[in-house]
Amino acid sequence: MDLVTLASTLLFAVIIAKVIRPWLFKKSQDRSLGLPPGPPRLPMFGNLLQLGQLPHRDLASFCEKYGPLVYLRLGSVDAITTNDPDIIREILLRQDDVFASRPRTLAAVHLAYGCGDVALAPLGPHWKRMRRICMEHLLTTKRLESFVKHRAHEAQHLVQDVWALAQTGKAVNLREVLGAFSMNNVTRMLLGKQYFGVESAGPQEAMEFMHITHELFWLLGLIYLGDYLPIWRWVDPYGCEKKMREVEKKVDDFHMKIIEEHRKGKRKETGSEEDGDMDFVDVLLSLPGEDGKEHMDDVEIKALIQDMIAAATDTSAVTNEWAMAEVIKHPRVLRKIQDELDSVVGPNRMVTESDLPHLNYLRCVVRETFRMHPAGPFLIPHESLRATKINGYDIPAKTRVFINTHGLGRNKAIWDEVEEFRPERHWLAEGSRVEISHWSRFQDLAV
Structure with missing residues (x-):
């Protein structure tokens, strides 16, 4: 055997040993740890190759x-998944300090300012501070109520626009x-201007805004192999x-433009x-x-703008579209909604936010839409901060948790x-x- 062949053989053997040894060690470690049951795993890839284009179904x-x-085992990452309300209660309530x-993730690093926001940031002093800012200054009842008139105005325009389109006999593109409607609601509260409609910022800026938002959502929802197999990067x-x-x-660039626009029109120091x-x-x-x-640093402001936009645009529009689609497919449900509206609201005025607590059947429709069509699967x-146990099984530290709302x-x-x-x-x-939020049973995460 010549020197080149020997060197190649030795190199190949080292590579194989590097791949197989951790796998064999991991298998023996799994048995000693008492991990939850799961599908068989391949060396290096784990269960990654068993996930298709619809991982929530898998x-x-x-x-x-x-x-x-x-x-x-997703490449180099431990993970658990569940669609069971008791397990979810254990993770999100009883062991909230652990999970x-x-x-x-790479998407959070690139698209959430280095995980500098609230929604995607790891637990720590920065997350606590950003969350406190949201709860004390942005999402207070008083501040949200101050935009009631804006939301009513947008709802009125929505009805007028749909009615005008219907009179032409053309199909209405609900999406x-x-x-x-969703975009205008959030941008009026967040940025102080509309992006669609007569008084809007203009169609070009509106379409740019929508395009960026769609791209952002798609990338944030992606299960990217680079998060689990470093070599993939x-x-x-x-x-x-x-x-x-x-x-x-x-x-x-878009967020910086928003901040600069607000600085140029900044209120005097006497403003409150x-x-x-x-x-x-x-x-x-x-x-x-x-x-x-x-x-506040510009990066912090941009990260919070990002969270607010992500929480209230595509998710609301998609959920409303599913609700309308299901109601159109089920005339019996549509009739019951109409009867309740006639009874509670009457035929001579628009529905207001104060009517919503009294529209019990409509609230049931919203919950059923959430059950069948959650905004995200x-x-x-x-991620677990330390090793723990669930149902007697060992859960290692740094385990990623996928709560399957679609499966729930x-x-x-x-x-x-x-x-049905x-x-x-x-x-x-x-x-x-009928409550839509703050439910006592975790099966209601499905709605």
Whole structure:
């Protein structure tokens, strides 16, 4: 055997040993740890190759086969998944101190200012400070109520626009109409201007805004192999990380433009945060920064703008579109909604926000829409801060948690006739108000 052949053989043997040894060690470690059950795993890849284009369906099938809590090895990352309300309660309530953090994914690094926002930031002092700013200055009841007239104005325009389109006999594109409605609502509160309509910022800026938002959502929802197989980042065959950087630049430019516009029209020092005309960006620009700084850093402001836009645009529009589609497909449900509206509101005025608590059947329709068509198939992933136990199984530190809301809404152990749109399943026997948020049962995460 010549020297070159010997060297090649030895190199190949070292590479094989590097791949197989950790796998064999991991298998023996799995047995000693007592991990939850799960599908068989391949060396290096783990269970990654068992996930297709609809991973929420794949993970739901694992739960059906292996039980309510399933362990997966995704490349170099430990992960668990569940669609069971008792397990979810254990993770999000009883062991919230263990699972309160977020994984540092590449999408979060590129698209959430280095995980510097609230939604995707790991647990720590920065996250606590940013959350406190949101709760004390942006999402207060008083501030949200100050925009009631704006929301009523947008609702009136929505009805007028749909009515005008209907009179022409042409089809109404619900996605466009509802998308513009959601976008205007959030941008009026957040940025102080509309992006669609007669008094809007203009169609070109509106379409640019929508395009950036859609790209951002798509990338944030992607299960990117580079997060689980570091070697994948060297190749990036589909250009995902390159796309993240491109969108990152577009988003940052857009947010910087918003901040500069607000600075140019900045209120005098006598202006008060209690001024009802102040939008969210005005409020953020008026707040002091960290460590005695006079103002918040631009990066922090941009990260919070990003969260507000992400929380209230595509998610609302898509959910409303699904609700309308299901109601159109089920005339019986539409008639019951109309009867309730006639009874509670009457035929001579618009529905107002104060009517909503009294529209119990409509609330059931909203819950059933959430059950069948959650805005995202998973909650934002959590990550364990330390090793713990769930149902007697060992959960290692740094384990990623995928709570499958799509699977929860179709869990046959909880719901019957899971593919049937039936709002009555949420009606309370005693006739009390149907709640849409702050539910006592974690099966309601599906709605």
